[in-house]
Amino acid sequence: MFRTQYDSDISIYSPEGRLYQIEYAMQAVAQGSTALGLKSKTHAVVVTLMRSSDELSSHQRKIFKVDGHMGIAISGLTADARVLLKFMRNETLHHKFVYGSNLPTGEVVSSLAMKSQRNTQRWGRRPYGVGLLVIGYDGDKTHLYQTSPSGNCFSYYAQAIGSRSQSARTYLEKNFKAFPELGLEELVLHGVKALKESSGKETLTKLNVGIAVVGKEQKFEILKPNKVQTYLDQILQTEGEIEIENENENEKDEEAETLELKLD
């Protein structure tokens, strides 16, 4: 009832001191499909569920490389994400050109937060309707940050965003204490298991699950579908479910590869 009075513009506060437009923007993030991130002492991982609007279309990519040591997973308005991605790529490349070193993840995220906040306080602009999970490795440490349309950014041990992310978050909350000492394989497995919690009725396949890793002696890399399948198999095995189909494997792999190239 009161909301409609105070939500027509970004510049209007509600009596409770809330800016509803920003909260609505954060709703856009919550509508996107799940993206989650987790980190250990040596590696940081993002796992995403890639939706496709119908059978004929390709799956929407949600993971993007920013630089050799950093990447993002998105949830929300993909078009807005593209703008932020370009910004991040520019910042990291510029820093590399001028200073000859990798731009620390925290600094990019701070710049991003500033940029996001600007859009909440300027005439004619709207907040970016996308939340990012930024993973990076610099200064001998792993990093995982979440950014949101409000301009807030926080560092996390593990986090999940998007629709049904609460289930994934619950899983991560239960298990995150063990993460720091884990190796890469186990960390990814946890990520995939967490994703399974929030996948609902959708079956996880190598085409709709995206995984990316970064860490010590590991440049940011988006895993190929076949590699993703090996993790899915491990999850399936532990649950004693059906086996994979090998028949169309090669065809699907090519298809997935072309999809990766076209969407960006």
Added chain:
Amino acid sequence: METYLGEKQQASQWSPYINNGGSCLAVAGDDFAVIASDTRMSLGYSIKTRYSTKYLKITEKCSIVSSGMQADIFTLHKVLKSRAQIYEQKHGKPMSTDAVAKLVSRLLYYRRFFPYYTFNIVAGIDDEGVGCVFSYDAIGTLERVKYSASGSGSSLIEPVLDNQVALKNRNDIKKEDFKLTKEYAIDLVKDAITSAGERDIYTGDFVEISVIDINGTHEEKFELRFD
């Protein structure tokens, strides 16, 4: 420069350019390319440093070596490295060697009226897997060749390559009977730059040599004379 009375001016004008010396070369085979450069940086008759790299790996299939003024080499390489990353982010794949070659040419011509004092050689594998070498002048004139040398030792190296790769002025062997193998090319490049180091005072210290083929780039370093 003459004044109206016909006298010659004594003072020399300040020049933004200096030559830091050094030699570079590259040889292309049917399915590989070998590229090498020394690492000595000189100024006048002094050595500034024994190790200053003139080589840059741009992609797994393409590298560049440059001789001339170290400041311009450093900057050109920085710009190239950034441009290669931008390309890869935009197109989702690394630059092809032909694309790199064209880009270098354009970057150089962009500075047509205040050139980079660099003499570049780009070498690598083209889209068909065939080895290629591109040589340039300071303002970006581009030519695809089978081999090339640049720098202070180029006049010592180029005739050797003419004779050993293109088989010019040879009476003992025919073109049809000759196959340029990888091992032959690597040895030849090593010998050529070593020989240049013997007689050219600006060439010496270390050599960075790399072999580019379908499997990627293999880099090596060896020592030359330190005198």
